[in-house]
Amino acid sequence: MTSLRFLFTRVLKLGATAYGGPAMISQIKEAAVNRYGWVKEGEFMQGLALCQLIPGATIVQMVTYIGYRVRGIWGALTAAVAFVLPAFIALLALSAIYFEYHSLWFIQALFKGLGAIVVAIILNACITFGRSVLKDWKVVLIAVLSFFAFFLQWNFVLIFVFTAVAGLLLRPKIPQAKATPSGGTPLETVREKEYLIVILLAAFICLMFVLSYLTDPKITALSVSLSKIGALAFGGGFTAIPLIQYEMVDRYQWLSTKEFLDGIALGQVTPGPILITATFVGYKVANLLGAFMATLGVFFPSFFILVLLIPYHDRLKGVEKVRMMEQGVLGSFIGMLALVLFNFGKTSLVDLPRILMASAAFIAIYKKVRLPYILLTGGLLSIIFWGLLK
Secondary structure (H helix, E strand, C coil), X not given: CCCHHHHHHHHHHHHHCCCCHHHHHHHHHXXXXXXXXXXXXXXXHHHHHHHHHCCCCHHHHHXXXXXXXXXXXXXXXXXXXXXXXXXXXXXXXXXXXXHHHCCCHHHHHHHHHHHHHHHHHHHHHHHHHHHXXXXXXXXXXXXXXXXXXXXXXXXXXXXXXXXXHHHHHHCCCCCCCCCCCCCCCCCCXXXXXXHHHHHHHHHHHHHHHHHHHHHCHHHHHHHHHHHHHHHHCCCCHHHHHHHHHHHHHHHCCCCCHHHHHHHHHHHXXXXXXXXXXXXXXXXXXXHHHHHHHHHHHHHHHHHHHHHHHHHHHHHHCCCHHHHHHHHHHHHHHHHHHHHHHHHHHHHHCCCHHHHHHHHHHHHHHHCCCCHHHHHHHHHHHHHHHHHHCC
């Protein structure tokens, strides 16, 4: 049996090299299926289908699923913590440097270019998600109406409820899922002791919320807001970015659009899921405790959803009404991505050099150039052009 220590160290290594978002899935599969034999190929594909259905960062969900297959609830928790930890530490350090020294010339120069690159990344996400989601005019209609609803700053929870109901009423076409054979024995119902562990973990998180409230009520408000986002971020981590921007920038005004844009850029520089941007936001609000509670808040809902649904996946994956509701919600995410693209573009693309840099970055992404290379090249060019030459 694989020990928790072995699982932790191997997943920690994966987390420290997890650049490229969804592209990391292939590396996770290579390690889990071929290198360590933690799961069979059919089990891996079954888990991937489930992780695409529920909210949260897909790559974090996948390592959590694998950890559950290996050692149950404790394995899931170990794998999730190990995968997120490198990105959390790296972004925590970068956030401290940013908020301490962002007035320095090279920091300002760096983020002028990186901000333009983030616009290219969001544009690519819009196109990628649009191709997979906007296959029916009914979903297109939901996306357009959602764009205006978010632009008018309606409550995003209500918008998701309305779009889910719209999906049921309009009955859009559901993309056909490929059947994948299971490579292992069927999962048993969650054992009573695993329910107990889930309850204890939930109690610990509630205790952290209470303690953070006694320290600073603003931290609890931050954590609760990010928890709602983590519970509604269907479609992967990129879909949560506009939600975070909507709550943290537009509603609470805890940081500016430029700071949030820079936080996304820093999150792209570090390995791990795009949702790790929550660490940056939390650090701005309340330093180390804020960073920890923000990170905890954005990841724990999807963790609980996954470990509770794994045993019942076979029953849920064929429910047609659930998939219709998902199509409606995904349509609303396309509207949100379009809105955040508009806001970021308006903030960042203010001169010809940045427009050219964003265009070059988009072409590089389209040509499958690895994101770390794009960011490194863009950062160096930014320091040279906006720092040294100007």
